[in-house]
Amino acid sequence: xxxxxxxxxxxxxxxxxxxxxxxxxxxxxxxxxxxxxxxxxxxxxxxxxxxxxxxxxxxxxxxxxxxxxxxxxxxxxxxxxxxxxxxxxxxxxxxxxxxxxxxxxxxxxxxxxxxxxxxxxxxxxxxxxxxxxxxxxxxxxxxxxxxxxxxxxxxxxxxxxxxxxxxxxxxxxxxxxxxxxxxxxxxxxxxxxxxxxxxxxxxxxxxxxxxxxxxxxxxxxxxxxxxxxxxxxxxxxxxxxxxxxxxxxxxxxxxxxxxxxxxxxxxxxxxxxxxxxxxxxxxxxxxxxxxxxxxxxxxxxxxxxxxxxxxxxxxxxxxxxxxxxxxxxxxxxxxxxxxxxxxxxxxxxxxxxxxxxxxxxxxxxxxxxxxxxxxxxxxxxxxxxxxxxxxxxxxxxxxxxxxxxxxxxxxxxxxxxxxxxxxxxxxxxxxxxxxxxxxxxxxxxxxxxxxxxxxxxxxxxxxxxxxxxxxxxxxxxxxx
Amino acid sequence: xxxxxxxxxxxxxxxxxxxxxxxxxxxxxxxxxxxxxxxxxxxxxxxxxxxxxxxxxxxxxxxxxxxxxxxxxxxxxxxxxxxxxxxxxxxxxxxxxxxxxxxxxxxxxxxxxxxxxxxxxxxxxxxxxxxxxxxxxxxxxxxxxxxxxxxxxxxxxxxxxxxxxxxxxxxxxxxxxxxxxxxxxxxxxxxxxxxxxxxxxxxxxxxxxxxxxxxxxxxxxxxxxxxxxxxxxxxxxxxxxxxxxxxxxxxxxxxxxxxxxxxxxxxxxxxxxxxxxxxxxxxxxxxxxxxxxxxxxxxxxxxxxxxxxxxxxxxxxxxxxxxxx
Numbered sequence: 001x002x003x004x005x006x007x008x009x010x011x012x013x014x015x016x017x018x019x020x021x022x023x024x025x026x027x028x029x030x031x032x033x034x035x036x037x038x039x040x041x042x043x044x045x046x047x048x049x050x051x052x053x054x055x056x057x058x059x060x061x062x063x064x065x066x067x068x069x070x071x072x073x074x075x076x077x078x079x080x081x082x083x084x085x086x087x088x089x090x091x092x093x094x095x096x097x098x099x100x101x102x103x104x105x106x107x108x109x110x111x112x113x114x115x116x117x118x119x120x121x122x123x124x125x126x127x128x129x130x131x132x133x134x135x136x137x138x139x140x141x142x143x144x145x146x147x148x149x150x151x152x153x154x155x156x157x158x159x160x161x162x163x164x165x166x167x168x169x170x171x172x173x174x175x176x177x178x179x180x181x182x183x184x185x186x187x188x189x190x191x192x193x194x195x196x197x198x199x200x201x202x203x204x205x206x207x208x209x210x211x212x213x214x215x216x217x218x219x220x221x222x223x224x225x226x227x228x229x230x231x232x233x234x235x236x237x238x239x240x241x242x243x244x245x246x247x248x249x250x251x252x253x254x255x256x257x258x259x260x261x262x263x264x265x266x267x268x269x270x271x272x273x274x275x276x277x278x279x280x281x282x283x284x285x286x287x288x289x290x291x292x293x294x295x296x297x298x299x300x301x302x303x304x305x306x307x308x309x310x311x312x313x314x315x316x317x318x319x320x321x322x323x324x325x326x327x328x329x330x331x332x333x334x335x336x337x338x339x340x341x342x343x344x345x346x347x348x349x350x351x352x353x354x355x356x357x358x359x360x361x362x363x364x365x366x367x368x369x370x371x372x373x374x375x376x377x378x379x380x381x382x383x384x385x386x387x388x389x390x391x392x393x394x395x396x397x398x399x400x401x402x403x404x405x406x407x408x409x410x411x412x413x414x415x416x417x418x419x420x421x422x423x424x425x426x427x428x429x430x431x432x433x434x435x436x437x438x439x440x441x442x443x444x445x446x447x448x449x450x451x452x453x454x455x456x457x458x459x460x461x462x463x464x465x466x467x468x469x470x471x472x473x474x475x476x477x478x479x480x
Numbered sequence: 481x482x483x484x485x486x487x488x489x490x491x492x493x494x495x496x497x498x499x500x501x502x503x504x505x506x507x508x509x510x511x512x513x514x515x516x517x518x519x520x521x522x523x524x525x526x527x528x529x530x531x532x533x534x535x536x537x538x539x540x541x542x543x544x545x546x547x548x549x550x551x552x553x554x555x556x557x558x559x560x561x562x563x564x565x566x567x568x569x570x571x572x573x574x575x576x577x578x579x580x581x582x583x584x585x586x587x588x589x590x591x592x593x594x595x596x597x598x599x600x601x602x603x604x605x606x607x608x609x610x611x612x613x614x615x616x617x618x619x620x621x622x623x624x625x626x627x628x629x630x631x632x633x634x635x636x637x638x639x640x641x642x643x644x645x646x647x648x649x650x651x652x653x654x655x656x657x658x659x660x661x662x663x664x665x666x667x668x669x670x671x672x673x674x675x676x677x678x679x680x681x682x683x684x685x686x687x688x689x690x691x692x693x694x695x696x697x698x699x700x701x702x703x704x705x706x707x708x709x710x711x712x713x714x715x716x717x718x719x720x721x722x723x724x725x726x727x728x729x730x731x732x733x734x735x736x737x738x739x740x741x742x743x744x745x746x747x748x749x750x751x752x753x754x755x756x757x758x759x760x761x762x763x764x765x766x767x768x769x770x771x772x773x774x775x776x777x778x779x780x781x782x783x784x785x786x787x788x789x790x791x792x793x794x795x796x797x798x799x800x801x802x803x804x805x
Contacts, residue, residue, distance in 0.1 A: 445638060
């Protein structure tokens with residue numbers, strides 16, 4: 001299928017972030033002293049379990065980041081290709097059956113019928129009011145009343161089996177890899193993991209992975225025959241929407257920090273290091289910004305951004321580009337309101353560091369200011385930056401939902417947890433109630449935020465110099 | 481003390497001017513009043529006359545900062561900046577789009593906001609500190625461990641779900657209190673119970689955990705060891721010594737928030753239909769009433785600065801070592 005690659009603004013920034021992360025990992029691997037706290041993260045059971053879940057979320061988010069516009073098939077004689085205005089992602093292609101199986105309106109999870117009655121015309125000309133069959137959900141069944149339960153159970157079993165099979169392959173390959181790296185036998189390694197004697201808590205990771213793969217496997221098998229989380233008002237599959245929301249959440253959580261970091265770092269260190277009038281000016285700026293309640297500042301900025309985008313429609317060629325630009329603006333605005341606390345922390349740390357003996361010594365040797373900042377101060381505040389980054393993530397994901405509810409969040413055409421909740425909130429008042437969209441967005445969001453919180457805790461425990469409880473655990477099975 | 485407070489108030493003025501400049505830039509420089517008029521009236525087929533009329537109704541038809549058609553000081557007075565932004569220092573917020581006086585609205589809507597925010601704040605403070613103390617008392621046991629896990633789980637739930645879930649369970653399923661609404665006087669009680677409970681629960685995870693770390697930090701200090709060495713029972717150590725000393729960091733976080741309580745809670749108020757300042761702001765955002773949003777931004781930062789001053793004063797009350805000079 002011919003296509004045109006589309007790199008939206010947030011895509012470009014995510015790629016940049018990816019490059020930075022890869023560079024960071026490479027850098028840390030070559031510096032033993034930087035590796036030590038990360039080892040501690042690696043030994044934390046809850047942290048590694050959370051990381052396993054986060055990896056799945058990040059994979060989905062990254063797949064959803066590769067955007068392109070497929071060519072419209074035209075039979076005319078002209079050879080110039082025309083690309084559709086619809087921007088798809090790699091994830092959309094994988095989830096094509098989910099994306100395209102659109103029903104008429106609400107349908108419950110695993111339903112074979114619509115949620116509302118409709119007038120159906122029979123062949124004899126008479127009319128009855130009945131729940132019509134769905135076009136896609138359970139369409140393969142001849143008689144849903146009798147077959148549905150058995151079919152769902154059978155397919156769940158198949159899905160679980162599928163998940164366990166993948167899990168076995170995965171576990172076997174990882175155990176083989178560890179065995180190879182430690183120079184031990186496969187059986188030996190396996191039992192070491194089984195009795196939880198490894199440094200990295202592989203047993204917990206594998207248990208978590210088994211849980212994920214079983215859920216994912218059955219969800220994948222079932223979702224190609226049913227709407228496992230039902231459909232929304234316009235008949236869109238809710239499971240698909242929940243998966244699409246992940247990217248929006250991840251983008252807000254990561255890009256906001258990426259955008260605000262340079263400001264916070266530069267201004268915070270400058271204020272603490274140079275003191276004097278520079279300190280006064282920077283302190284004035286962040287006190288002023290932080291004295292405005294953040295929701296109000298965000299609301300004001302987003303309102304103004306809406307007006308601006310309304311009067312400049314020439315900046316974007318597709319709806320996706322427009323929604324994306326709005327998402328980027330939201331990240332920037334969130335960044336502007338949230339850099340102040342990190343800046344204050346960094347200022348305090350820089351104030352402390354500049355009095356340290358090694359920096360006094362560097363001064364005495366005539367090392368330039370910028371070199372002192374980049375070589376001596378910056379590396380020594382990085383742990384604060386890292387802790388702030390991971391701690392902010394979950395808060396930002398939660399903030400997105402609230403902001404979208406208030407009406408100053410992402411573009412209404414963009415699928416996110418906030419827009420899902422906003423749409424679903426009215427459905428609770430419906431009689432009979434439509435509960436599945438809320439349940440779905442709740443469970444996905446809760447899983448994402450909880451694992452982010454647990455991982456952030458593990459990172460904070462490992463990096464925070466105030467808690468130096470170096471518990472020595474006797475691990476018999478350390479890598480060579 | 482009085483000197484210090486007066487000095488602090490003078491320090492606040494440049495910050496308020498800064499806030500004012502930010503809002504002015506956001507609302508009038510990034511987008512000209514013409515853009516706003518077009519947004520309001522609909523972008524398509526809008527006549528220049530309609531725009532001029534819209535601007536005249538709201539007093540946006542003057543130059544931004546410098547009026548060349550006037551004489552003397554009026555060059556600066558007859559401008560949007562002076563009339564709309566500088567006037568806020570006198571708490572003159574102008575009129576909303578529906579023609580009502582914003583200052584009057586703020587005064588009447590403050591009480592319902594406080595009716596929720598104050599109980600949430602004080603009940604929350606007491607309950608969260610109690611929970612944190614219980615967890616610290618049973619530290620390094622399963623109660624502490626699962627308490628922290630529970631807190632992290634509570635933190636991971638969006639506040640929207642607390643409200644939606646609470647309304648569903650308590651109001652819709654069990655019919656204990658009305659789903660939403662408000663009334664004056666004592667009748668208001670039944671409308672306030674649910675928002676207050678939900679407010680306390682939704683803040684429980686983060687604050688309890690935070691208080692717990694503060695207490696644990698205090699527990700490691702020398703005076704605690706001395707107190708134990710004297711043979712004081714653990715409860716007395718915890719409630720007499722640790723609690724008192726931990727009050728300073730707790731106050732830093734808590735007192736700043738008190739003035740902001742006037743602003744109410746945006747989401748809770750709009751979900752429960754309470755006619756407070758929070759729902760006022762949300763309505764203004766949804767109907768794109770820029771004057772109201774501008775007024776609330778100014779009011780919010782004004783109250784925040786008052787909160788900072790109050791924090792400093794409260795330090796002297798709880799810690800006699802701190803003297804404000």
